[in-house]
Amino acid sequence: MLGALRDQPADKILTLMQTFAQDPRADKIDLGVGVYRDAAGATPIMRAVKEAERQWWEEETTKSYLGLVGDPGFADAMTELVLGDAVGREQVAAAGTPGGTGAVRQAFELIRMANPRARVHVPDPTWPNHLSILAHLGIEAVPYRYFYDATGGVDADGMLTDLACVPRGDVVLLHGCCHNPTGADLNPAEWRAVVDTLNRTGATPMIDIAYQGFGDGLDADAAGARMIAGRCAETLIAASCSKNFGIYRERTGILLAVAQESRLRAVAQDNLAHLNRQNYSFPPDHGARLVTKVLGDAMLRAEWQAELERMRRSMLGLRAQLAEELRRLSGSDRFGFVAQHRGMFTLLGLSPAQVARLREEHGVYMLGDSRINVAGLSERTVPVLARAVVEVSG
Template structure:
């Protein structure tokens, strides 16, 4: 049987990580993998996470299973973090999942059960796992215009034109904030316009929000998803705690399902629990319990928010430094969009040949489409990167 399996495509980022590790050069720069790093190159354990871990270690009395959909208090604190008071809690079903990827998988599984073979429209470009998960579950990936390579901005006119042609049977996948891989985000006014369009079309929306707090702030980054929740009869939200809580290896995610008024929330909740059961039985709890501990403590929440703001501002500072250096070295404002982008990523608009030259000649590692992880930089490596980019233009 096993000999009939087909070879799988190698993950480009995993390959890039291996190349970086094998490169003996001092001063090499890793801008590929999507993990936050501080100025020393480490992914730190946040202060509140460490404190919550100590508290949990002292107070936890059992390692028995939680519910199939995870702990209801975790659902509640995550619902409040993401949706605020946009909708009544009674309209939201939820399931804890292994990371944001697990939430996306359960979301697509739920779509498959409700609408087999549905078309799922995704931004062009999008995170490669989006179409891969959808296709693996028998859904049909499609795209809508999103990014203008020349200007490094959102092609909002193209986006609206493409989404104006969808039907009520379609699923539209949106990035909640800090678009991956481009870093180009919708403004609040554009969100309002998009919400009105999607409400008129009647399609179901799935939001992937993996970077809340990394862009313009916790509340500001939730603007789009909350506007959608207020306006649409139903909504699916896949969220991750990997970035904003720094609990990457704990695999903490959640799927929220906003249920139409008049529909039994319990029906949707039971389906989410059943899907969890089929995929991995009970979801992991330790990381979710850490997040829950933080968000139910005023002291820990305040410290977490303060450190998250430090992280956000450090990335904005690196963006502004890189844009300034590129402006100086190229005598052009072409790369000013880097300072306007938000989150961990920006797509620079370099060719694959230029990206390869950066790796071979300068030890700068980025994904082939020229997506860079801003958090892979520090104040000393920014000038080196800018000089290398200027050299290959």
């Protein structure tokens, strides 16, 4: 049987990480992998999370199973964090998942169960794993216009034109904030236009929100998701705790299914439990427990929010520094969009050949589409990157 298997395509990010690790240059720069790093290049454990972990270590009395959808307290805390008061808790079905990726996978599985013929319309570009999971599940992915290369911003007119053609029964995938890989986000007016378009066509929205708090703040970053959940008949939301709580290896995520009809909410909850049972039975609890403790304790929550805000402002500062350095060295504002983007990622608009030169000649590692992780920079390395980019881009 094993002899019938075929080699799978190498993951581009993991391949880049391996190549970077083998590079002997001491001044090399890793802008590929999507993790937050501080000025020293470390990915620290947040202080509030560390304290929650200490408290839970003293309190925990059993490692027995929880329910199929995980701890109800985690579901309540995450529903409040993501949705605020946009909808009532009684309208939300929820299931804990192994990370945000697990939530995305379960959402796609739920879509396929509900409508085997459904297509998922994805922004062009989108996180590559969206496309990989859809292909693995045999669900057709249909791109819609999103990013305008010439300006480094959202192609709102093209996006709305494409979304207006999505039929009822299909799903529209949206990034809640800090779009990966471009960093270009919808503004409030564009979110409203998306809601109006979805309500006209009857298409179902699905929101992947993996970076809440990294863009313009916790509430501002969730504004689009809250608008859609409050105004559309049904909404799927895949949320991750990896970035904003810094618990990458704990694999902590949640899938929310919002339904205006309470009857449909109950059906969705039953199906989320069924899907968890088929895939991994019970979701991981440790990371979920830490998140619940942080969000449920006023002092821990305040400390977490303060640290998250410092991380957000650090990335904004690095963006501003990089945009200014590129402007100074290039004598133009062609990279001004870097300061306007939000979150960890930005597409620099370089060709694969230019990206290869950055790697080979300057030891600067990024994906072939020129996506960089801004959080991989520091005040010291920003000028190094800017000089290299200007050199290879002419």
